[in-house]
Amino acid sequence: MGKVVVVTSGKGGVGKTTSTAALGAAVAKTGKKVALVDFDVGLRNLDLIMGAERRVVFDLVNVIQGSAKLSQALIRDKRVETLFLLPASQTRDKDALTEEGVGEVIERLRSVFDYVFCDSPAGIERGAQLAMRFADEAVIVTNPEVSSVRDSDRIIGLLDARTMKAEQGEQIAKHVLVTRYDAGRAARGEMLNIDDVLEILSTPLLGIIPESQDVLRASNLGSPVTLSEPLNSAARAYIDAAKRLEGEDLPVVVPFERKGFLDRLLGRRAA
Amino acid sequence: MNLLELFRRRGSAPVARERLQVLLAYERRSRSQPDLVSILREEIMAVIAKHVQIDQDYLKVSMDRGQTMSTLEIDIQIPNKSAAPLAMAG
Numbered sequence: 001m002g003k004v005v006v007v008t009s010g011k012g013g014v015g016k017t018t019s020t021a022a023l024g025a026a027v028a029k030t031g032k033k034v035a036l037v038d039f040d041v042g043l044r045n046l047d048l049i050m051g052a053e054r055r056v057v058f059d060l061v062n063v064i065q066g067s068a069k070l071s072q073a074l075i076r077d078k079r080v081e082t083l084f085l086l087p088a089s090q091t092r093d094k095d096a097l098t099e100e101g102v103g104e105v106i107e108r109l110r111s112v113f114d115y116v117f118c119d120s121p122a123g124i125e126r127g128a129q130l131a132m133r134f135a136d137e138a139v140i141v142t143n144p145e146v147s148s149v150r151d152s153d154r155i156i157g158l159l160d161a162r163t164m165k166a167e168q169g170e171q172i173a174k175h176v177l178v179t180r181y182d183a184g185r186a187a188r189g190e191m192l193n194i195d196d197v198l199e200i201l202s203t204p205l206l207g208i209i210p211e212s213q214d215v216l217r218a219s220n221l222g223s224p225v226t227l228s229e230p231l232n233s234a235a236r237a238y239i240d241a242a243k244r245l246e247g248e249d250l251p252v253v254v255p256f257e258r259k260g261f262l263d264r265l266l267g268r269r270a271a
Numbered sequence: 272m273n274l275l276e277l278f279r280r281r282g283s284a285p286v287a288r289e290r291l292q293v294l295l296a297y298e299r300r301s302r303s304q305p306d307l308v309s310i311l312r313e314e315i316m317a318v319i320a321k322h323v324q325i326d327q328d329y330l331k332v333s334m335d336r337g338q339t340m341s342t343l344e345i346d347i348q349i350p351n352k353s354a355a356p357l358a359m360a361g
Contacts, residue, residue: 146287153295157302189284196288200295 002033002113004106005245006135008159010151012122014143015179018215018225020119021049022235023139025224026242028083032114035074037086037105039131040121041096044088050077051222052085061089064101070108079227084113097130106134124158132163137173139206139245143180144192149200152176156203175206177241182211183254194254207241209234210255301336308334315345323349 007020020036028034038046041061047053052075058068063086070086077083086109089096109116120131132138138159142152156174165172178197186193198205209215212234218225225235226242233255240250312332319325331346 146291149291150294150298153298157299186284189282192284192287192291196284200288200291 002110002116003137004110004116004118004135005137005139006118006120006132006159007139007141008120008128008132008155009122009141009148010124010128010155011143011148014141014148015209015215016122016141017045017049017119018219019139019141019177019179019209019238020046020117021224022218022226022238023242023245024115024117025077025080025083026226026239027115027246028077028080029226030242030246031082032246033082033084033112034115034117035084035086035109035113036117036119037109038088038119039097039127040119041088041127042090042092042094043121044090046119047075047085047087048222049219050085050224052077052087053222056087059087059089060105061091061096063105064096064098070105079223094126097127099130099133102130103134124154128155129158129162132159134164135159135172136165137245138175140174140176140201140203142176142178142197142201144178144182144186144194144197146192149192149197152201156201174203175245176201176203177206177209179209180211181208181255205252206244207237208252208254209237209241297336308332311343311345315347319347325349 007016007023009016017038017040024034024036036046036050037060038044039060040046044059047056055075058073060073062068063070063073073086075085075087077085086105106116106118118131118135121127140152140155140159142148159172159174160166163172176198178194181194182191185191194205194208210233212232214229214232215225215234218228221228225232226238229235230239237255240252244250244252312330315332316327316330319330325347329348329350331344333344335342335344
């Protein structure tokens, strides 16, 4: 039986989709069978980040409504053969996802894959709640910024109340993934630091992803950063986070972008 | 003055942290009491309905949370019978 992991945040634009792609690809590269499911119905983007936007034929809603088989809708990644994507639909019908339908699809994926990553839409509405509904674990993507931390706290409350596991009296395993972290600014007191975020959210840390140009470049190219540039700092942070998700006990180091002397002197960001 | 401002700007993260801690303590507390106001509203409405028929809009329930004490304000307007006969109300 595979593990179902929801990648969520409450706030939009903090890196849920990027993180789903990067973590999923990192896990798949170790040989595990991984499915990435886009729950952002109406605003799908995981296909774009994965570079599979032109290969989408069927989607999650088609599978739920029975107009396509699950095997028809799953897109196999061209780089990692154990990595699959189940795209969201572009329909504007908000009620296209039913709890029963989602539950069935997740159960079938769980029986075939080692990991099922559910990429949640932003917000706390129906779509976000369905994305987390059947999860065993949650990755809460948080930026070191007040509104993101507040929304993460809200999402943590929902994870503890509205998931199947919570309703059955079990605990859903939660991990905070801090993204867009700038160690320099945090050290200068200009940005919430890791200890602040963890203390406020009182949830264990999965990893710290540094603010990095490489992440944007990877998105531009349609490749998870852990596949396209596995050696750069953001990719390594994601790979380590993926290992921790698989239960490996790795210490978290605060990453920082390597800067040249001149960059440091001029306070410039390394490109 | 300039120097002081520089210091203050440097220290914005501690301010963020403190604001969050205060806010989230409050939000978590109100989250743990699932919408007390709407439960009260519903029950008060049911009690009143046993005796007088009033429109939903005539009942206002609001809660003001303070540091040491909260106040519950209930405002019920009962229209005069001549103005709103029983059969017409609701």
